[in-house]
Amino acid sequence: MRFAFGLYIVLGIAIFYNVFRLSLISGIILVINLYLMSLSITDIEYAATLARISLTEEEKSLYLGQFATILTYFDVLSELDVASVEPIYQVTGQENVYREDEVVNASRQKDMVANAPVSDKGSIQVPSVM
Protein backbone atom coordinates (compact mmCIF):
# COMPACT_ATOMS: atom_id res chain seq x y z
CA MET A 1 0.00 0.00 0.00
CA ARG A 2 2.77 2.37 0.98
CA PHE A 3 4.63 1.51 -2.21
CA ALA A 4 1.51 2.26 -4.29
CA PHE A 5 1.04 5.58 -2.55
CA GLY A 6 4.65 6.49 -3.38
CA LEU A 7 4.02 5.67 -7.01
CA TYR A 8 0.94 7.87 -7.05
CA ILE A 9 2.92 10.77 -5.64
CA VAL A 10 5.55 10.44 -8.36
CA LEU A 11 2.87 10.11 -11.01
CA GLY A 12 0.86 13.00 -9.61
CA ILE A 13 3.87 15.29 -9.63
CA ALA A 14 4.68 14.25 -13.18
CA ILE A 15 1.13 15.01 -14.31
CA PHE A 16 1.01 18.21 -12.35
CA TYR A 17 4.21 19.61 -13.91
CA ASN A 18 4.14 18.25 -17.41
CA VAL A 19 0.56 17.84 -18.46
CA PHE A 20 -1.89 19.88 -16.45
CA ARG A 21 0.24 22.78 -15.24
CA LEU A 22 -2.04 22.84 -12.23
CA SER A 23 -1.48 24.74 -9.03
CA LEU A 24 0.32 22.91 -6.22
CA ILE A 25 -2.95 22.44 -4.32
CA SER A 26 -4.80 20.87 -7.25
CA GLY A 27 -1.73 18.66 -7.81
CA ILE A 28 -1.99 17.39 -4.25
CA ILE A 29 -5.76 16.90 -4.56
CA LEU A 30 -5.19 14.90 -7.72
CA VAL A 31 -2.68 12.61 -5.97
CA ILE A 32 -5.15 12.04 -3.13
CA ASN A 33 -7.92 11.36 -5.64
CA LEU A 34 -5.85 8.76 -7.42
CA TYR A 35 -5.09 7.11 -4.11
CA LEU A 36 -8.70 7.12 -2.86
CA MET A 37 -10.17 5.98 -6.16
CA SER A 38 -7.55 3.28 -6.49
CA LEU A 39 -7.73 3.78 -10.25
CA SER A 40 -4.59 2.34 -11.78
CA ILE A 41 -2.81 2.07 -15.11
CA THR A 42 -4.08 -1.54 -15.24
CA ASP A 43 -7.71 -0.27 -15.23
CA ILE A 44 -6.94 2.07 -18.12
CA GLU A 45 -5.20 -0.74 -20.04
CA TYR A 46 -8.11 -3.12 -19.41
CA ALA A 47 -10.77 -0.63 -20.62
CA ALA A 48 -8.62 0.27 -23.65
CA THR A 49 -8.30 -3.41 -24.57
CA LEU A 50 -12.07 -3.86 -24.34
CA ALA A 51 -12.50 -0.77 -26.52
CA ARG A 52 -9.98 -2.13 -29.07
CA ILE A 53 -7.66 0.85 -28.72
CA SER A 54 -3.96 0.62 -27.94
CA LEU A 55 -2.39 3.45 -25.99
CA THR A 56 1.14 4.78 -25.74
CA GLU A 57 2.71 5.06 -22.26
CA GLU A 58 2.22 8.85 -22.38
CA GLU A 59 -1.45 8.48 -23.23
CA LYS A 60 -1.92 6.00 -20.35
CA SER A 61 -0.52 8.37 -17.74
CA LEU A 62 -2.33 11.34 -19.25
CA TYR A 63 -5.66 9.49 -19.15
CA LEU A 64 -5.03 8.15 -15.66
CA GLY A 65 -4.75 11.69 -14.33
CA GLN A 66 -7.69 13.01 -16.34
CA PHE A 67 -9.96 10.05 -15.52
CA ALA A 68 -9.23 10.38 -11.82
CA THR A 69 -10.17 14.06 -11.90
CA ILE A 70 -13.32 13.41 -13.94
CA LEU A 71 -14.50 10.37 -11.96
CA THR A 72 -13.85 12.12 -8.64
CA TYR A 73 -16.01 14.99 -9.82
CA PHE A 74 -18.70 12.52 -10.95
CA ASP A 75 -18.66 11.01 -7.45
CA VAL A 76 -21.01 13.85 -6.42
CA LEU A 77 -23.81 11.46 -7.47
CA SER A 78 -23.08 9.32 -4.42
CA GLU A 79 -24.73 12.06 -2.29
CA LEU A 80 -28.09 10.90 -3.66
CA ASP A 81 -29.97 7.89 -2.39
CA VAL A 82 -31.53 6.44 -5.50
CA ALA A 83 -32.19 2.92 -4.23
CA SER A 84 -35.93 3.30 -4.83
CA VAL A 85 -35.69 5.31 -8.08
CA GLU A 86 -36.31 3.53 -11.39
CA PRO A 87 -33.63 4.09 -14.03
CA ILE A 88 -34.96 5.83 -17.14
CA TYR A 89 -33.77 4.85 -20.61
CA GLN A 90 -36.06 7.03 -22.72
CA VAL A 91 -38.24 10.03 -22.07
CA THR A 92 -41.26 10.01 -24.36
CA GLY A 93 -43.02 6.96 -23.00
CA GLN A 94 -42.56 4.78 -26.06
CA GLU A 95 -42.23 1.05 -25.64
CA ASN A 96 -41.49 -1.82 -28.00
CA VAL A 97 -41.76 -0.17 -31.39
CA TYR A 98 -42.00 -2.81 -34.11
CA ARG A 99 -41.85 -2.79 -37.89
CA GLU A 100 -41.95 -5.47 -40.58
CA ASP A 101 -38.57 -7.06 -41.20
CA GLU A 102 -38.42 -6.34 -44.91
CA VAL A 103 -35.35 -6.20 -47.12
CA VAL A 104 -35.33 -2.69 -48.57
CA ASN A 105 -31.62 -2.12 -49.27
CA ALA A 106 -30.90 -4.97 -51.68
CA SER A 107 -30.61 -2.63 -54.65
CA ARG A 108 -27.88 -0.66 -52.85
CA GLN A 109 -25.59 -3.59 -52.12
CA LYS A 110 -22.96 -2.38 -54.60
CA ASP A 111 -22.84 1.12 -53.06
CA MET A 112 -22.55 -0.29 -49.56
CA VAL A 113 -19.76 -2.72 -50.38
CA ALA A 114 -17.98 0.06 -52.32
CA ASN A 115 -16.97 1.70 -49.02
CA ALA A 116 -15.24 -1.42 -47.65
CA PRO A 117 -11.42 -1.51 -47.83
CA VAL A 118 -11.37 -5.07 -49.21
CA SER A 119 -14.25 -6.67 -51.10
CA ASP A 120 -14.81 -9.41 -53.63
CA LYS A 121 -17.89 -10.30 -55.70
CA GLY A 122 -20.27 -8.21 -53.60
CA SER A 123 -18.99 -9.39 -50.21
CA ILE A 124 -16.71 -7.72 -47.68
CA GLN A 125 -13.46 -9.58 -47.01
CA VAL A 126 -11.73 -9.74 -43.62
CA PRO A 127 -8.44 -11.19 -42.41
CA SER A 128 -8.52 -14.47 -40.49
CA VAL A 129 -10.31 -14.29 -37.16
CA MET A 130 -7.80 -16.42 -35.23
Add this chain to the structure above:
Amino acid sequence: MFSNLTISQAADLLASGKATSLDLTNYYLNRIEKLDPEIGAYLLVTQEYAREKATASDERRKTGKSLGILDGIPFGVKDVISTKDIETTAASLVLKGYVPPYSATVITKLEAAGAVILGKLNCDEFAMGSSTENSAYKITKNPWDTTKVPGGSSGGSAAALAADLCVFALGTDTGGSIRQPASFCSVTGIKPTYGRVSRFGALPYGSSLDQIGPMAKNIADLGILLEVMAGYDINDATTVKHEFVRDSETQNLNGIKLGLPKEYFAQGLEPEVKKIIDAAVTKYKELGAEIVPVSLPHTRYAIPTYYLIAMAEMSSNLARYDGIHYGASVLRDKQEQVTSLLDVYTKTRSQFFGAEAKRKIILGTFELSAGYYDAYYKKAQQVRTLIKKDFDDALEKVDALITPVSPFPPFGIGEKKSDPLSMYLADIYTVPANLAGVCALSLPAGFTHDGLPVGMQIIGARFNEGKILSIADVYEKATQWHSRFPEL
Protein backbone atom coordinates in the same frame (compact mmCIF):
# COMPACT_ATOMS: atom_id res chain seq x y z
CA MET B 1 -28.60 43.00 -52.16
CA PHE B 2 -28.36 39.48 -50.73
CA SER B 3 -26.59 40.13 -47.45
CA ASN B 4 -27.79 38.29 -44.32
CA LEU B 5 -30.98 36.97 -45.91
CA THR B 6 -33.46 35.02 -43.83
CA ILE B 7 -35.47 32.24 -45.45
CA SER B 8 -38.53 34.47 -45.88
CA GLN B 9 -36.46 37.28 -47.43
CA ALA B 10 -34.69 34.89 -49.80
CA ALA B 11 -37.98 33.23 -50.75
CA ASP B 12 -39.49 36.67 -51.48
CA LEU B 13 -36.60 37.53 -53.82
CA LEU B 14 -37.08 34.23 -55.65
CA ALA B 15 -40.87 34.52 -55.84
CA SER B 16 -40.76 38.10 -57.15
CA GLY B 17 -38.18 37.19 -59.80
CA LYS B 18 -35.61 39.66 -58.38
CA ALA B 19 -33.14 36.81 -58.04
CA THR B 20 -32.76 33.21 -59.14
CA SER B 21 -31.64 30.32 -56.96
CA LEU B 22 -28.47 30.23 -59.05
CA ASP B 23 -27.81 33.91 -58.19
CA LEU B 24 -28.21 33.14 -54.51
CA THR B 25 -26.11 30.00 -54.72
CA ASN B 26 -23.31 31.81 -56.54
CA TYR B 27 -23.46 34.62 -53.98
CA TYR B 28 -22.83 32.12 -51.15
CA LEU B 29 -20.23 30.12 -53.09
CA ASN B 30 -18.30 33.33 -53.79
CA ARG B 31 -18.55 34.42 -50.17
CA ILE B 32 -17.33 31.03 -49.00
CA GLU B 33 -14.39 31.24 -51.38
CA LYS B 34 -13.54 34.71 -50.14
CA LEU B 35 -14.17 34.41 -46.39
CA ASP B 36 -14.02 30.76 -45.42
CA PRO B 37 -10.22 30.40 -45.66
CA GLU B 38 -10.23 32.67 -42.57
CA ILE B 39 -13.38 31.38 -40.78
CA GLY B 40 -13.01 27.65 -41.52
CA ALA B 41 -16.72 26.79 -41.31
CA TYR B 42 -16.88 24.37 -44.26
CA LEU B 43 -15.13 21.01 -44.53
CA LEU B 44 -16.39 20.48 -48.05
CA VAL B 45 -18.03 22.85 -50.56
CA THR B 46 -20.17 21.11 -53.18
CA GLN B 47 -20.05 23.81 -55.90
CA GLU B 48 -21.14 21.72 -58.86
CA TYR B 49 -23.84 19.85 -56.97
CA ALA B 50 -25.20 23.15 -55.57
CA ARG B 51 -25.30 24.87 -58.98
CA GLU B 52 -27.01 21.84 -60.50
CA LYS B 53 -29.70 21.80 -57.79
CA ALA B 54 -30.15 25.59 -57.99
CA THR B 55 -30.60 25.42 -61.77
CA ALA B 56 -33.18 22.67 -61.37
CA SER B 57 -35.03 24.83 -58.83
CA ASP B 58 -35.04 27.79 -61.24
CA GLU B 59 -36.46 25.53 -63.98
CA ARG B 60 -39.27 24.40 -61.67
CA ARG B 61 -40.11 27.97 -60.78
CA LYS B 62 -40.21 29.02 -64.44
CA THR B 63 -42.74 26.32 -65.21
CA GLY B 64 -44.87 27.18 -62.16
CA LYS B 65 -43.91 24.03 -60.27
CA SER B 66 -42.11 25.61 -57.32
CA LEU B 67 -42.02 23.32 -54.28
CA GLY B 68 -42.69 26.07 -51.74
CA ILE B 69 -40.84 28.43 -49.44
CA LEU B 70 -37.60 26.40 -49.26
CA ASP B 71 -37.32 25.79 -53.00
CA GLY B 72 -33.96 27.17 -54.16
CA ILE B 73 -32.73 28.21 -50.69
CA PRO B 74 -29.02 27.37 -50.10
CA PHE B 75 -27.99 25.74 -46.80
CA GLY B 76 -25.10 24.02 -45.05
CA VAL B 77 -25.10 20.62 -43.33
CA LYS B 78 -23.18 19.64 -40.19
CA ASP B 79 -20.85 16.87 -41.24
CA VAL B 80 -22.32 14.26 -38.87
CA ILE B 81 -25.43 14.12 -41.08
CA SER B 82 -25.23 11.68 -44.01
CA THR B 83 -25.58 13.05 -47.53
CA LYS B 84 -25.85 10.54 -50.37
CA ASP B 85 -22.83 10.63 -52.69
CA ILE B 86 -21.27 13.51 -50.71
CA GLU B 87 -18.37 12.67 -48.38
CA THR B 88 -19.45 12.60 -44.72
CA THR B 89 -16.63 12.45 -42.17
CA ALA B 90 -18.07 13.57 -38.79
CA ALA B 91 -14.86 15.66 -38.72
CA SER B 92 -13.03 12.41 -37.92
CA LEU B 93 -10.10 10.78 -39.71
CA VAL B 94 -11.86 7.46 -39.12
CA LEU B 95 -14.44 8.41 -41.78
CA LYS B 96 -12.11 10.17 -44.20
CA GLY B 97 -13.27 9.31 -47.70
CA TYR B 98 -16.59 7.78 -46.58
CA VAL B 99 -19.34 8.41 -49.13
CA PRO B 100 -22.75 7.45 -47.69
CA PRO B 101 -24.94 5.32 -49.96
CA TYR B 102 -28.04 7.10 -48.59
CA SER B 103 -29.12 10.46 -47.19
CA ALA B 104 -30.40 11.16 -43.69
CA THR B 105 -34.19 11.56 -43.51
CA VAL B 106 -33.86 15.30 -42.80
CA ILE B 107 -31.74 15.72 -45.95
CA THR B 108 -34.25 13.77 -48.04
CA LYS B 109 -37.05 15.99 -46.68
CA LEU B 110 -35.23 19.29 -47.22
CA GLU B 111 -34.14 18.31 -50.73
CA ALA B 112 -37.69 17.22 -51.53
CA ALA B 113 -38.70 20.76 -50.51
CA GLY B 114 -36.13 22.14 -53.00
CA ALA B 115 -33.42 23.38 -50.61
CA VAL B 116 -29.89 23.48 -52.07
CA ILE B 117 -26.91 21.93 -50.23
CA LEU B 118 -23.82 24.19 -50.33
CA GLY B 119 -21.53 21.82 -48.45
CA LYS B 120 -20.60 20.09 -45.20
CA LEU B 121 -19.85 22.05 -42.04
CA ASN B 122 -17.10 21.54 -39.50
CA CYS B 123 -17.80 20.29 -35.98
CA ASP B 124 -16.13 18.49 -33.11
CA GLU B 125 -15.22 14.89 -34.02
CA PHE B 126 -18.46 12.87 -33.87
CA ALA B 127 -20.10 15.95 -32.30
CA MET B 128 -18.13 15.50 -29.07
CA GLY B 129 -17.06 18.86 -27.76
CA SER B 130 -18.03 22.42 -26.98
CA SER B 131 -15.61 24.40 -29.13
CA THR B 132 -15.17 22.65 -32.53
CA GLU B 133 -11.48 22.34 -31.61
CA ASN B 134 -11.80 18.53 -31.65
CA SER B 135 -12.23 18.46 -35.44
CA ALA B 136 -9.54 16.34 -37.07
CA TYR B 137 -9.42 18.71 -40.04
CA LYS B 138 -9.52 22.35 -39.09
CA ILE B 139 -10.18 25.02 -36.47
CA THR B 140 -13.33 27.08 -37.00
CA LYS B 141 -13.10 30.68 -35.83
CA ASN B 142 -15.83 32.82 -34.33
CA PRO B 143 -16.75 35.48 -36.94
CA TRP B 144 -17.33 38.02 -34.14
CA ASP B 145 -13.73 37.64 -32.95
CA THR B 146 -11.47 35.26 -34.82
CA THR B 147 -9.33 34.62 -31.73
CA LYS B 148 -12.38 32.98 -30.09
CA VAL B 149 -14.05 29.59 -30.61
CA PRO B 150 -17.47 29.49 -32.30
CA GLY B 151 -18.71 27.03 -29.67
CA GLY B 152 -19.52 23.43 -30.42
CA SER B 153 -20.08 20.92 -31.47
CA SER B 154 -22.10 22.56 -34.31
CA GLY B 155 -19.51 25.36 -34.49
CA GLY B 156 -19.21 25.28 -38.29
CA SER B 157 -22.98 25.69 -38.65
CA ALA B 158 -23.11 28.68 -36.27
CA ALA B 159 -20.02 30.35 -37.75
CA ALA B 160 -21.35 29.88 -41.32
CA LEU B 161 -24.59 31.64 -40.33
CA ALA B 162 -22.88 34.51 -38.52
CA ALA B 163 -20.48 35.03 -41.45
CA ASP B 164 -23.43 34.77 -43.90
CA LEU B 165 -22.07 31.73 -45.70
CA CYS B 166 -25.54 30.11 -46.03
CA VAL B 167 -29.21 31.00 -45.42
CA PHE B 168 -29.72 28.27 -42.82
CA ALA B 169 -27.84 25.28 -41.45
CA LEU B 170 -28.40 21.94 -39.78
CA GLY B 171 -26.94 21.02 -36.43
CA THR B 172 -27.20 18.19 -33.93
CA ASP B 173 -27.57 18.53 -30.17
CA THR B 174 -26.66 15.83 -27.64
CA GLY B 175 -25.90 18.15 -24.71
CA GLY B 176 -26.10 21.67 -26.12
CA SER B 177 -24.33 21.34 -29.47
CA ILE B 178 -26.89 23.48 -31.30
CA ARG B 179 -27.69 25.99 -28.55
CA GLN B 180 -24.20 26.84 -27.26
CA PRO B 181 -22.65 27.65 -30.67
CA ALA B 182 -25.84 29.58 -31.58
CA SER B 183 -25.27 31.62 -28.42
CA PHE B 184 -21.53 32.10 -29.13
CA CYS B 185 -22.20 33.31 -32.71
CA SER B 186 -25.42 35.32 -32.15
CA VAL B 187 -27.68 33.14 -34.30
CA THR B 188 -30.75 31.04 -33.47
CA GLY B 189 -31.04 27.29 -33.03
CA ILE B 190 -33.49 24.82 -31.56
CA LYS B 191 -33.01 21.39 -30.06
CA PRO B 192 -36.39 19.82 -30.70
CA THR B 193 -38.08 17.42 -28.28
CA TYR B 194 -36.55 13.94 -28.27
CA GLY B 195 -38.50 12.00 -30.90
CA ARG B 196 -39.61 15.07 -32.86
CA VAL B 197 -37.10 14.85 -35.73
CA SER B 198 -35.81 11.61 -37.26
CA ARG B 199 -32.14 10.91 -36.60
CA PHE B 200 -31.94 8.31 -39.37
CA GLY B 201 -28.66 9.01 -41.16
CA ALA B 202 -27.14 11.12 -38.38
CA LEU B 203 -23.97 9.45 -37.09
CA PRO B 204 -24.97 8.57 -33.54
CA TYR B 205 -23.25 9.84 -30.36
CA GLY B 206 -25.55 9.41 -27.34
CA SER B 207 -28.61 7.72 -28.75
CA SER B 208 -30.94 8.48 -25.84
CA LEU B 209 -30.01 12.19 -26.06
CA ASP B 210 -29.28 13.05 -29.72
CA GLN B 211 -31.57 15.31 -31.77
CA ILE B 212 -31.11 17.02 -35.13
CA GLY B 213 -32.29 20.61 -35.27
CA PRO B 214 -32.32 23.70 -37.50
CA MET B 215 -30.07 26.73 -37.03
CA ALA B 216 -30.92 30.05 -38.65
CA LYS B 217 -30.77 33.85 -38.59
CA ASN B 218 -34.09 34.40 -36.85
CA ILE B 219 -36.77 32.55 -34.90
CA ALA B 220 -39.36 32.49 -37.69
CA ASP B 221 -36.94 30.49 -39.87
CA LEU B 222 -36.62 27.80 -37.19
CA GLY B 223 -40.40 27.29 -37.31
CA ILE B 224 -40.41 27.08 -41.11
CA LEU B 225 -37.63 24.48 -41.04
CA LEU B 226 -39.06 22.43 -38.19
CA GLU B 227 -42.32 22.09 -40.11
CA VAL B 228 -40.40 20.38 -42.92
CA MET B 229 -37.99 18.38 -40.76
CA ALA B 230 -40.29 17.05 -38.03
CA GLY B 231 -42.36 13.91 -38.16
CA TYR B 232 -42.59 10.17 -37.74
CA ASP B 233 -40.05 8.06 -39.61
CA ILE B 234 -40.18 4.29 -39.81
CA ASN B 235 -36.36 4.30 -39.90
CA ASP B 236 -36.07 5.95 -36.46
CA ALA B 237 -38.13 4.04 -33.91
CA THR B 238 -37.90 6.92 -31.41
CA THR B 239 -39.86 9.34 -33.61
CA VAL B 240 -43.43 10.05 -32.59
CA LYS B 241 -46.61 10.77 -34.52
CA HIS B 242 -47.26 14.20 -32.92
CA GLU B 243 -47.63 16.77 -35.66
CA PHE B 244 -45.63 20.01 -35.37
CA VAL B 245 -47.63 23.17 -36.03
CA ARG B 246 -46.34 26.71 -35.80
CA ASP B 247 -48.29 28.96 -33.42
CA SER B 248 -49.88 32.04 -34.93
CA GLU B 249 -47.87 35.24 -34.49
CA THR B 250 -48.48 37.22 -31.29
CA GLN B 251 -47.44 40.74 -30.28
CA ASN B 252 -47.48 40.44 -26.50
CA LEU B 253 -47.15 37.82 -23.83
CA ASN B 254 -50.11 38.64 -21.61
CA GLY B 255 -50.99 35.59 -19.56
CA ILE B 256 -47.68 33.82 -20.27
CA LYS B 257 -45.72 32.59 -17.24
CA LEU B 258 -41.94 32.31 -17.53
CA GLY B 259 -39.96 30.43 -14.90
CA LEU B 260 -36.48 31.41 -13.73
CA PRO B 261 -34.73 28.33 -12.30
CA LYS B 262 -32.74 29.70 -9.36
CA GLU B 263 -30.00 27.07 -9.78
CA TYR B 264 -29.17 28.53 -13.22
CA PHE B 265 -28.37 31.95 -11.80
CA ALA B 266 -26.12 30.78 -8.98
CA GLN B 267 -22.35 30.53 -8.57
CA GLY B 268 -20.36 30.06 -11.76
CA LEU B 269 -22.41 32.37 -13.97
CA GLU B 270 -20.22 35.23 -15.17
CA PRO B 271 -21.57 38.64 -14.08
CA GLU B 272 -21.63 40.04 -17.62
CA VAL B 273 -23.73 37.13 -18.88
CA LYS B 274 -26.01 37.40 -15.84
CA LYS B 275 -26.54 41.11 -16.50
CA ILE B 276 -27.58 40.40 -20.10
CA ILE B 277 -30.02 37.63 -19.12
CA ASP B 278 -31.43 39.79 -16.29
CA ALA B 279 -32.06 42.54 -18.85
CA ALA B 280 -33.82 40.02 -21.11
CA VAL B 281 -36.04 38.99 -18.19
CA THR B 282 -36.90 42.65 -17.55
CA LYS B 283 -37.79 42.98 -21.22
CA TYR B 284 -40.08 39.97 -20.94
CA LYS B 285 -41.87 41.65 -18.02
CA GLU B 286 -42.42 44.75 -20.15
CA LEU B 287 -43.82 42.54 -22.89
CA GLY B 288 -46.48 41.27 -20.51
CA ALA B 289 -45.07 37.98 -19.23
CA GLU B 290 -45.32 37.03 -15.59
CA ILE B 291 -41.93 36.00 -14.15
CA VAL B 292 -42.08 33.15 -11.64
CA PRO B 293 -39.14 31.83 -9.60
CA VAL B 294 -38.84 28.04 -9.93
CA SER B 295 -36.40 25.39 -8.79
CA LEU B 296 -34.76 22.46 -10.59
CA PRO B 297 -33.20 20.94 -7.46
CA HIS B 298 -31.08 18.27 -9.16
CA THR B 299 -29.25 20.69 -11.47
CA ARG B 300 -25.88 20.13 -9.77
CA TYR B 301 -26.04 16.44 -10.71
CA ALA B 302 -26.75 17.08 -14.38
CA ILE B 303 -23.14 17.22 -15.65
CA PRO B 304 -21.96 13.89 -14.18
CA THR B 305 -25.27 12.25 -15.12
CA TYR B 306 -25.05 13.54 -18.66
CA TYR B 307 -21.41 12.61 -19.24
CA LEU B 308 -21.80 9.12 -17.76
CA ILE B 309 -24.76 8.42 -20.06
CA ALA B 310 -23.30 10.12 -23.13
CA MET B 311 -19.89 8.43 -22.83
CA ALA B 312 -21.37 4.98 -22.26
CA GLU B 313 -23.69 5.28 -25.25
CA MET B 314 -20.97 6.84 -27.35
CA SER B 315 -18.46 4.06 -26.60
CA SER B 316 -21.03 1.53 -27.86
CA ASN B 317 -21.98 3.63 -30.90
CA LEU B 318 -18.38 4.16 -31.98
CA ALA B 319 -17.66 0.43 -31.81
CA ARG B 320 -18.96 0.29 -35.39
CA TYR B 321 -15.82 2.01 -36.73
CA ASP B 322 -13.80 -1.16 -37.12
CA GLY B 323 -11.81 -0.70 -40.34
CA ILE B 324 -13.87 -3.42 -42.03
CA HIS B 325 -17.10 -1.92 -43.34
CA TYR B 326 -16.25 1.63 -44.40
CA GLY B 327 -14.06 4.61 -43.63
CA ALA B 328 -10.38 4.62 -42.77
CA SER B 329 -8.69 1.26 -42.28
CA VAL B 330 -5.18 -0.10 -41.89
CA LEU B 331 -6.23 -2.57 -44.59
CA ARG B 332 -5.95 0.28 -47.09
CA ASP B 333 -2.30 0.74 -46.17
CA LYS B 334 -0.16 -1.75 -48.07
CA GLN B 335 2.82 -1.09 -45.75
CA GLU B 336 0.87 -2.07 -42.65
CA GLN B 337 1.30 -5.67 -41.45
CA VAL B 338 -1.98 -7.01 -40.08
CA THR B 339 -2.08 -10.47 -38.62
CA SER B 340 -5.72 -10.91 -37.60
CA LEU B 341 -9.17 -9.34 -37.52
CA LEU B 342 -8.52 -8.01 -34.00
CA ASP B 343 -5.37 -6.38 -35.29
CA VAL B 344 -7.40 -4.49 -37.92
CA TYR B 345 -9.81 -3.19 -35.27
CA THR B 346 -7.13 -2.10 -32.81
CA LYS B 347 -4.72 -0.55 -35.29
CA THR B 348 -7.47 1.28 -37.21
CA ARG B 349 -9.12 2.67 -34.08
CA SER B 350 -5.85 3.67 -32.40
CA GLN B 351 -4.54 5.38 -35.50
CA PHE B 352 -7.64 7.26 -36.69
CA PHE B 353 -9.66 8.34 -33.62
CA GLY B 354 -8.71 11.72 -32.13
CA ALA B 355 -7.69 12.31 -28.50
CA GLU B 356 -11.12 13.33 -27.16
CA ALA B 357 -12.85 10.43 -28.95
CA LYS B 358 -10.37 7.96 -27.47
CA ARG B 359 -10.71 9.48 -24.01
CA LYS B 360 -14.50 9.19 -24.10
CA ILE B 361 -14.56 5.72 -25.68
CA ILE B 362 -12.23 4.37 -22.98
CA LEU B 363 -14.02 6.12 -20.11
CA GLY B 364 -17.37 4.93 -21.48
CA THR B 365 -16.07 1.38 -21.80
CA PHE B 366 -14.67 1.55 -18.26
CA GLU B 367 -17.99 2.61 -16.71
CA LEU B 368 -19.86 -0.13 -18.58
CA SER B 369 -17.36 -2.85 -17.65
CA ALA B 370 -18.20 -5.58 -15.15
CA GLY B 371 -18.21 -4.29 -11.59
CA TYR B 372 -18.71 -0.62 -12.52
CA TYR B 373 -22.01 -0.66 -14.43
CA ASP B 374 -24.26 -0.27 -11.35
CA ALA B 375 -22.08 2.40 -9.78
CA TYR B 376 -21.90 4.56 -12.89
CA TYR B 377 -24.27 3.96 -15.82
CA LYS B 378 -27.24 2.60 -13.89
CA LYS B 379 -26.88 5.21 -11.18
CA ALA B 380 -26.79 7.96 -13.82
CA GLN B 381 -30.00 6.63 -15.38
CA GLN B 382 -31.64 6.71 -11.93
CA VAL B 383 -30.57 10.32 -11.34
CA ARG B 384 -31.85 11.08 -14.84
CA THR B 385 -35.32 10.08 -13.61
CA LEU B 386 -35.03 12.76 -10.90
CA ILE B 387 -33.82 15.40 -13.36
CA LYS B 388 -36.68 14.63 -15.73
CA LYS B 389 -39.13 14.99 -12.83
CA ASP B 390 -37.65 18.42 -11.95
CA PHE B 391 -38.55 19.62 -15.45
CA ASP B 392 -41.99 17.98 -15.46
CA ASP B 393 -42.83 19.69 -12.15
CA ALA B 394 -41.49 23.11 -13.16
CA LEU B 395 -43.09 23.09 -16.60
CA GLU B 396 -46.45 22.26 -15.06
CA LYS B 397 -46.37 25.62 -13.28
CA VAL B 398 -45.00 27.79 -16.11
CA ASP B 399 -45.15 27.98 -19.91
CA ALA B 400 -41.38 28.01 -20.39
CA LEU B 401 -38.09 28.48 -18.56
CA ILE B 402 -35.65 31.32 -19.24
CA THR B 403 -31.96 30.65 -18.60
CA PRO B 404 -28.49 31.49 -19.84
CA VAL B 405 -27.07 29.14 -22.52
CA SER B 406 -23.45 29.20 -21.38
CA PRO B 407 -21.99 30.48 -18.11
CA PHE B 408 -19.53 32.62 -20.05
CA PRO B 409 -19.17 34.33 -23.46
CA PRO B 410 -17.04 32.75 -26.24
CA PHE B 411 -13.62 31.74 -24.93
CA GLY B 412 -10.23 31.84 -26.66
CA ILE B 413 -9.06 29.19 -29.12
CA GLY B 414 -6.84 26.79 -27.17
CA GLU B 415 -7.89 28.20 -23.79
CA LYS B 416 -9.69 25.14 -22.44
CA LYS B 417 -8.41 22.40 -24.70
CA SER B 418 -5.98 20.79 -22.26
CA ASP B 419 -8.50 20.56 -19.42
CA PRO B 420 -11.42 18.30 -20.42
CA LEU B 421 -13.31 18.68 -17.14
CA SER B 422 -13.54 22.47 -17.34
CA MET B 423 -14.82 22.07 -20.92
CA TYR B 424 -17.48 19.62 -19.67
CA LEU B 425 -18.58 22.02 -16.92
CA ALA B 426 -19.37 24.66 -19.54
CA ASP B 427 -22.39 22.57 -20.59
CA ILE B 428 -24.17 22.97 -17.24
CA TYR B 429 -27.21 24.92 -18.57
CA THR B 430 -27.74 22.92 -21.75
CA VAL B 431 -27.37 19.22 -20.85
CA PRO B 432 -30.42 19.02 -18.53
CA ALA B 433 -32.84 19.59 -21.45
CA ASN B 434 -31.36 16.58 -23.27
CA LEU B 435 -31.60 14.42 -20.16
CA ALA B 436 -35.27 15.38 -19.73
CA GLY B 437 -35.97 15.17 -23.49
CA VAL B 438 -37.69 18.57 -23.49
CA CYS B 439 -37.32 21.15 -26.28
CA ALA B 440 -35.01 24.16 -25.89
CA LEU B 441 -33.79 26.97 -28.11
CA SER B 442 -31.14 29.68 -28.09
CA LEU B 443 -31.56 33.19 -29.41
CA PRO B 444 -29.37 36.32 -29.34
CA ALA B 445 -29.81 38.39 -26.15
CA GLY B 446 -27.02 40.95 -26.35
CA PHE B 447 -23.29 41.54 -26.35
CA THR B 448 -20.59 41.85 -23.73
CA HIS B 449 -18.51 44.99 -23.23
CA ASP B 450 -15.98 43.46 -25.67
CA GLY B 451 -18.64 42.89 -28.32
CA LEU B 452 -18.96 39.12 -27.82
CA PRO B 453 -22.41 37.54 -28.32
CA VAL B 454 -24.50 36.18 -25.45
CA GLY B 455 -27.53 34.01 -26.07
CA MET B 456 -30.59 33.22 -23.98
CA GLN B 457 -32.12 29.77 -23.63
CA ILE B 458 -35.87 29.12 -23.61
CA ILE B 459 -36.90 25.64 -22.49
CA GLY B 460 -40.39 24.21 -23.06
CA ALA B 461 -42.28 21.05 -22.23
CA ARG B 462 -42.04 18.06 -24.58
CA PHE B 463 -43.64 18.78 -27.99
CA ASN B 464 -44.16 22.45 -27.11
CA GLU B 465 -41.82 23.86 -29.77
CA GLY B 466 -44.61 26.06 -31.11
CA LYS B 467 -44.96 27.81 -27.76
CA ILE B 468 -41.26 28.49 -27.11
CA LEU B 469 -40.79 29.69 -30.68
CA SER B 470 -43.53 32.27 -30.27
CA ILE B 471 -42.22 33.36 -26.84
CA ALA B 472 -38.79 33.83 -28.48
CA ASP B 473 -40.25 35.58 -31.51
CA VAL B 474 -41.90 38.32 -29.43
CA TYR B 475 -38.58 39.07 -27.69
CA GLU B 476 -36.63 38.99 -30.95
CA LYS B 477 -38.99 41.49 -32.60
CA ALA B 478 -38.81 43.79 -29.58
CA THR B 479 -35.01 43.77 -29.29
CA GLN B 480 -33.62 43.09 -32.78
CA TRP B 481 -30.36 41.60 -31.44
CA HIS B 482 -30.53 39.07 -34.28
CA SER B 483 -30.19 41.76 -36.94
CA ARG B 484 -26.60 42.57 -35.97
CA PHE B 485 -23.85 40.84 -37.93
CA PRO B 486 -20.07 40.91 -37.58
CA GLU B 487 -18.00 43.06 -39.91
CA LEU B 488 -15.92 40.79 -42.12
